[in-house]
Structures are given as structure tokens and as C-alpha cells.
Amino acid sequence: MRILSVLVLVISSIASPLAIADDSKIEIISPADGAKLDAMEQSKIEYNVTLGGGADHIHVYVDGKETALLRQMKGSYTMETLSMGKHEVCIKIVNKNHTPIGVERCIKVEVE
Amino acid sequence: MTLDIQNLAYAITQIVHNFGAVTVVGGAVYALLRREAELQRKLAWIVLAGWMIQAFSGATFGAISYYYYAKFPDLFGIAVVALIVKVVCAGLGFTLAGWQLIAHRTEVSRRYAWITLCGLGVLALSSAAVLRWFS
Numbered sequence: 190m191r192i193l194s195v196l197v198l199v200i201s202s203i204a205s206p207l208a209i210a211d212d213s214k215i216e217i218i219s220p221a222d223g224a225k226l227d228a229m230e231q232s233k234i235e236y237n238v239t240l241g242g243g244a245d246h247i248h249v250y251v252d253g254k255e256t257a258l259l260r261q262m263k264g265s266y267t268m269e270t271l272s273m274g275k276h277e278v279c280i281k282i283v284n285k286n287h288t289p290i291g292v293e294r295c296i297k298v299e300v301e
Numbered sequence: 302m303t304l305d306i307q308n309l310a311y312a313i314t315q316i317v318h319n320f321g322a323v324t325v326v327g328g329a330v331y332a333l334l335r336r337e338a339e340l341q342r343k344l345a346w347i348v349l350a351g352w353m354i355q356a357f358s359g360a361t362f363g364a365i366s367y368y369y370y371a372k373f374p375d376l377f378g379i380a381v382v383a384l385i386v387k388v389v390c391a392g393l394g395f396t397l398a399g400w401q402l403i404a405h406r407t408e409v410s411r412r413y414a415w416i417t418l419c420g421l422g423v424l425a426l427s428s429a430a431v432l433r434w435f436s
Contacts, residue, residue, distance in 0.1 A: 254377075256377075284369075284370075286311060288370050289372050289375060290370055
């Protein structure tokens with residue numbers, strides 16, 4: 190009976206491959222979406238992340254390019270100097286193999 | 302008991318990948334210690350299989366990610382370089398081990414090939430450590 194339950198679990202997992210991580214969430218505390226940043230100041234992103242099933246750590250992306258891997262789930266990250274203009278900053282939750290699990294939060298900022 | 306199939310898949314792949322690493326380095330080192338032609342031929346088959354296992358299991362890590370999330374792992378910086386080094390080592394190692402089997406070569410050239418295979422194995426293993434801790 191126990192073997193049968195394991196078998197059912199294996200088959201059901203194979204049948205529905207796409208993992209759901211709806212209990213993971215990301216909050217970007219600052220800057221706010223659409224914020225204008227000073228080009229002369231360091232750009233820092235403050236965040237708060239909750240990891241759900243399958244989640245392991247987070248990656249930070251600036252304009253689609255990965256810039257950091259963070260294992261601290263609440264804190265801040267100082268970005269490399271951003272050029273003048275509009276930028277998109279994203280945080281994605283990834284699994285142990287660094288694969289985005291589908292939970293992400295993006296903001297747009299403008300450096301002037 | 303909760304059985305995480307995804308982690309189990311990664312773990313099994315990691316086991317296969319680790320044994321592949323043992324095979325490519327161990328086989329080449331043993332071939333350097335023993336000079337019998339027939340034994341070296343057998344070891345060339347084993348090392349060839351080892352590099353195939355390395356390539357296949359390495360690709361399987363990406364395949365598992367794609368299967369579960371329809372995405373490949375996101376690597377950047379030094380980790381990407383380390384992965385490229387591993388892939389190149391696997392390609393060269395497979396080619397050289399195959400060449401050991403096909404070509405009729407002198408003992409000296411066979412020895413140089415085993416030294417190179419040994420170096421490729423060590424380099425791939427070292428890159429794996431870099432990939433692990435810089436990603």
C-alpha cells in the first residue's frame with residue numbers, strides 16, 4: 190500500500206510537471222515603482238521576500254541582466270551605478286538550481 | 302512523508318554526475334600508473350563513458366529545470382565561465398578518449414594523451430566547485 194502511494198505520487202508529479210510556487214512572494218519596499226533616482230547617489234533596493242515550496246534564494250536583474258544572487262530574504266542591495274534614463278529592476282525567486290520558479294516583482298525607475 | 306520529486310531528480314542527477322567525475326579523473330590517473338596496452342584500452346572506454354555521463358547528466362540539470370518551470374537556470378558572471386570550461390572539458394575529454402581507442406599511437410603519445418585527460422578531469426572538477434559557489 191505504501192509503495193502504491195509513492196507510485197501514485199511519482200506518477201502525479203510527472204503528469205503535472207509545472208511546479209506552482211504560489212506561497213512565495215516578493216515585496217520591493219523601495220524605491221517605489223516609477224521613482225526618480227538621483228544619478229549622484231547610490232541606488233539601493235530594499236526588499237522583503239517570503240520563500241514558498243521549491244524556492245531557495247533570489248536573483249536581482251537590472252534591465253534583464255542578472256546582477257546579483259542574494260540569500261538574505263529581507264534587506265537591501267546596492268546596485269551598480271545606473272546610467273541616466275529609464276531602467277527596470279526585477280527580483281526573481283529561484284530554486285536550488287538557480288531556475289526562476291515564476292514568482293517575480295519588477296519596478297521601473299528613472300535616473301536623472 | 303513528503304517526497305519532493307523535483308529535488309529527488311536533481312539529487313539522482315548529482316549522484317550520476319559525481320560518479321562521472323570520479324570515472325574521468327580516476328580512469329585517467331590509473332592509466333598513467335599502469336602501462337599495459339590492453340588495460341589502457343579498457344580504461345579509454347571507461348573514461349569515454351565517464352565523459353558521456355558528465356555531458357548527459359550536466360544537461361539533465363537544465364532539463365529538469367525546464368521540465369518543472371519551462372525555464373533554464375539563470376547563471377551569470379564567473380559561474381557562466383566555469384560552466385563553459387566544464388562543457389569544453391567534456392567535449393575535449395570525450396574526443397581525446399575516443400582518439401585513444403581509434404588511433405594506433407606510440408606509448409609516449411598515449412601517455413601525453415592520458416596526462417591531458419587527467420588535466421581535463423581536474424579542470425572540470427575545479428570548475429564544478431567554482432560553479433557551485435559562484436552561482
